[in-house]
Amino acid sequence: MANIIKQKMMALAGDQAVAYAAKQSDVDVVAAYPITPQTIIVEKFSEYVANGEVETEFVCTESEHSAMSASLAASVTGARAFTATASAGLALMHEMLFVTSGCRAPVVMAIANRALSAPLNIHGDHSDSMAQRDSGWIQMYAENSQEAYDSIIQAFKIGEDSNVLLPVMVGLDGFTLSHTLENVETLSDEVVQQFIGIRKIPNVLTHEDKQSPFRLDPKNPMTMGPIALQNYYFEFKRQQEEAMKNALEAIQDVNKNYGDLTGRKYGNGLVDAYNLKDAEVAAICLGSTAGTMKTIVDKLRKEGIKAGLLRIRTFRPFPSKAIKSALRNVKAIAVMDKSMSFGGNGGPAYHEIRHVLYDSESKPFIVNYIYGLGGRDTSPTQLRTIYDDLQQILKNQTIEEPIKYLGLRE
Amino acid sequence: MTAKEWKFTSKDIANKPDLFLSGHRACAGCAPATVLKLVMKATRGPTIVTEATGCMEVVSSIYPYTSWATPWLHTAFETAAANASGIEAALKIMKKKGRISKEHVDVIAIAGDGGTFDIGLQALSGAVERGHDFLFLLYDNEAYMNTGIQRSGGTPHGAATTTSPAGRAVPGKLEYKKPLADIMIAHDMEYVATASPYYWRDLITKVRKGLEVEGPAFLHVFAPCPRGWRSNPAKSIEYSKLAVETCVFPVWEAVNGEYKLSIPSKVLSLAPQRKKPVSDYLKGQGRFRHMFKPENKALLEEVQRITDKRWQKLLKKCNLP
Numbered sequence: 199m200a201n202i203i204k205q206k207m208m209a210l211a212g213d214q215a216v217a218y219a220a221k222q223s224d225v226d227v228v229a230a231y232p233i234t235p236q237t238i239i240v241e242k243f244s245e246y247v248a249n250g251e252v253e254t255e256f257v258c259t260e261s262e263h264s265a266m267s268a269s270l271a272a273s274v275t276g277a278r279a280f281t282a283t284a285s286a287g288l289a290l291m292h293e294m295l296f297v298t299s300g301c302r303a304p305v306v307m308a309i310a311n312r313a314l315s316a317p318l319n320i321h322g323d324h325s326d327s328m329a330q331r332d333s334g335w336i337q338m339y340a341e342n343s344q345e346a347y348d349s350i351i352q353a354f355k356i357g358e359d360s361n362v363l364l365p366v367m368v369g370l371d372g373f374t375l376s377h378t379l380e381n382v383e384t385l386s387d388e389v390v391q392q393f394i395g396i397r398k399i400p401n402v403l404t405h406e407d408k409q410s411p412f413r414l415d416p417k418n419p420m421t422m423g424p425i426a427l428q429n430y431y432f433e434f435k436r437q438q439e440e441a442m443k444n445a446l447e448a449i450q451d452v453n454k455n456y457g458d459l460t461g462r463k464y465g466n467g468l469v470d471a472y473n474l475k476d477a478e479v480a481a482i483c484l485g486s487t488a489g490t491m492k493t494i495v496d497k498l499r500k501e502g503i504k505a506g507l508l509r510i511r512t513f514r515p516f517p518s519k520a521i522k523s524a525l526r527n528v529k530a531i532a533v534m535d536k537s538m539s540f541g542g543n544g545g546p547a548y549h550e551i552r553h554v555l556y557d558s559e560s561k562p563f564i565v566n567y568i569y570g571l572g573g574r575d576t577s578p579t580q581l582r583t584i585y586d587d588l589q590q591i592l593k594n595q596t597i598e599e600p601i602k603y604l605g606l607r608e
Numbered sequence: 609m610t611a612k613e614w615k616f617t618s619k620d621i622a623n624k625p626d627l628f629l630s631g632h633r634a635c636a637g638c639a640p641a642t643v644l645k646l647v648m649k650a651t652r653g654p655t656i657v658t659e660a661t662g663c664m665e666v667v668s669s670i671y672p673y674t675s676w677a678t679p680w681l682h683t684a685f686e687t688a689a690a691n692a693s694g695i696e697a698a699l700k701i702m703k704k705k706g707r708i709s710k711e712h713v714d715v716i717a718i719a720g721d722g723g724t725f726d727i728g729l730q731a732l733s734g735a736v737e738r739g740h741d742f743l744f745l746l747y748d749n750e751a752y753m754n755t756g757i758q759r760s761g762g763t764p765h766g767a768a769t770t771t772s773p774a775g776r777a778v779p780g781k782l783e784y785k786k787p788l789a790d791i792m793i794a795h796d797m798e799y800v801a802t803a804s805p806y807y808w809r810d811l812i813t814k815v816r817k818g819l820e821v822e823g824p825a826f827l828h829v830f831a832p833c834p835r836g837w838r839s840n841p842a843k844s845i846e847y848s849k850l851a852v853e854t855c856v857f858p859v860w861e862a863v864n865g866e867y868k869l870s871i872p873s874k875v876l877s878l879a880p881q882r883k884k885p886v887s888d889y890l891k892g893q894g895r896f897r898h899m900f901k902p903e904n905k906a907l908l909e910e911v912q913r914i915t916d917k918r919w920q921k922l923l924k925k926c927n928l929p
């Protein structure tokens with residue numbers, strides 16, 4: 199830890215921290231469209247452009263659909279592209295998210311996580327990005343503005359890795375993080391740029407067995423986004439899965455290197471375990487909730503209860519191995535979902551965790567808590583009941599209600 | 609437009625290497641394929657093409673083959689103009705940062721009538737409003753051909769398509785063709801033109817003019833589809849001529865909003881007696897066959913009326929009597 203670089207403390211809301219990180223990452227093209235609670239990112243970035251503080255082409259598109267199309271097109275032309283959105287905007291991009299990952303364009307996108315209509319609601323939950331979990335994007339969720347800042351910088355490095363070449367979305371909880379001022383340790387522009395480097399375009403093998411840069415280059419004409427039918431499509435998709443596997447490595451490496459540089463590591467980059475080693479009961483969550491949960495764990499520990507927390511930082515690729523290993527001694531687990539999978543018997547994180555632990559030797563009890571939808575406040579007292587329930591389950595050795603809604607009128 | 613007019617001979621064109629190569633899977637008599645071949649003959653240097661989903665995209669890029677000897681990108685049906693925005697923005701900044709050579713690269717966005725009149729119109733309008741430097745090329749075969757001949761905003765009045773069939777109660781498409789080029793002129797564009805592949809010199813010249821504009825330019829090219837029109841594949845180019853001769857599809861250009869008829873249509877304005885009746889164009893096309901039934905006489909008359917009306921309107925815009 200001796201060589202940690204000098205940093206500058208800044209008071210930044212999550213959105214501002216994201217915009218600042220993008221600015222420092224020497225982004226070539228930003229194509230974006232405003233939507234609450236992401237708007238500050240676009241506004242802040244426009245300000246940088248207007249004041250000549252960035253060398254970036256800012257394309258203020260007429261929709262998120264076009265924002266993603268333009269980002270993708272800029273990326274395959276060879277540019278480093280960044281965009282940001284939330285909720286309806288992300289839903290409108292849906293079609294293009296698959297095209298972007300399918301074209302292997304390492305676009306980075308911040309998501310100020312927000313509920314989906316109807317009814318209309320501008321507040322924070324994970325419905326928007328969870329609905330895109332199979333779109334081929336790497337998905338990371340930040341616990342605080344500091345992590346949002348750090349993750350954006352890391353995202354370029356991860357996505358542009360020639361073994362990965364996938365787009366990355368970084369979620370920060372709407373309002374809770376996007377609009378809340380925090381002290382954020384920031385790096386200098388030079389350090390960020392040194393860390394990420396200029397975007398390297400890998401070579402690919404052409405039909406003539408030549409090496410050619412993987413981008414739209416008039417000197418090396420390449421057909422991108424072709425039609426591939428029954429005879430080839432499947433292989434394209436399989437390669438995306440391989441890239442996701444490689445991303446598991448890349449995320450851990452980047453987390454480590456970034457940690458060595460800054461003193462900040464987020465678990466192993468994939469999951470962040472808190473007091474899990476000897477824990478008997480544990481909750482699992484994503485995003486800013488982890489902050490509150492940690493204080494609850496501290497309290498419980500003082501009471502002599504063996505409580506722990508696992509925060510999933512990377513949801514795609516889903517870090518099955520890391521999760522299994524982190525939870526190997528836990529006897530009762532509560533998975534917290536800030537989104538729903540209607541008719542799906544629980545939320546998406548619950549599904550995946552149960553899937554991962556199906557063949558675990560410890561066979562822990564696993565329950566699901568849906569909470570915080572549409573920005574519904576969840577108090578520490580309510581959150582604590584999760585651990586109380588887990589202890590009850592352990593005591594009775596049975597689950598009465600596998601899926602519960604926290605802080606809901608019924 | 610300040611650039612000197614580009615002069616070329618037939619030999620120049622014949623000798624210029626193709627950028628849209630043969631071997632693609634277009635149907636016999638596909639005018640859009642002819643149009644693309646001609647369009648790519650007009651390039652003036654390095655060119656990146658981005659294309660919307662549709663017949664021309666599908667026939668030219670079946671992996672692992674390609675007809676494109678120039679960098680080419682397809683992403684979706686409604687995104688040609690948004691792609692062009694991103695490509696142009698990327699080229700601009702990468703040049704500025706010294707990441708690529710300073711040589712100018714032209715950007716052409718290509719879409720069919722569906723990808724332009726309908727689903728792609730918002731992206732097109734946005735890209736033009738933002739002033740990106742690109743040429744948008746609409747090849748208009750007057751329906752969604754790739755998905756099996758469904759009507760579009762560019763399908764003409766009366767035409768039978770699979771979603772506007774000529775039935776016992778409804779005689780084909782009731783709505784009228786959207787005046788798209790006029791809509792583009794209303795964006796205050798520097799260069800908007802229409803062209804037809806029969807008049808190939810005119811078409812090539814217009815492509816070059818569009819590329820020379822520093823900013824967005826729009827070219828609407830007529831492109832018969834024998835499969836969709838139920839017409840003789842040998843006659844696609846003939847229909848391209850007849851559409852102009854009947855004033856169903858006049859050829860003109862508007863530089864900074866100043867409309868000017870191009871020679872093939874100009875001739876008709878000077879010698880109106882040479883303007884052919886629309887039936888000369890409609891007959892022989894299966895999509896209009898029902899219009900020649902006695903009970904649909906009014907429909908035929910209506911097509912003549914609307915054609916005349918639009919022609920008169922155009923003459924007025926061109927300050928012609």
Ligand SMILES: Cc1ncc(C[n+]2csc(CCOP(=O)(O)OP(=O)(O)O)c2C)c(N)n1
Nearest residue numbers: 661662663685720721722723751752753754
């Ligand atoms: C969002 C979306 N909706 C529908 C389609 C299906 N689709 C593919 S091509 C096409 C029609 C293309 O028509 P047009 O633009 O006129 O080009 P053409 O095929 O006639 O050359 C349609 C409807 C699609 N690919 N994407």
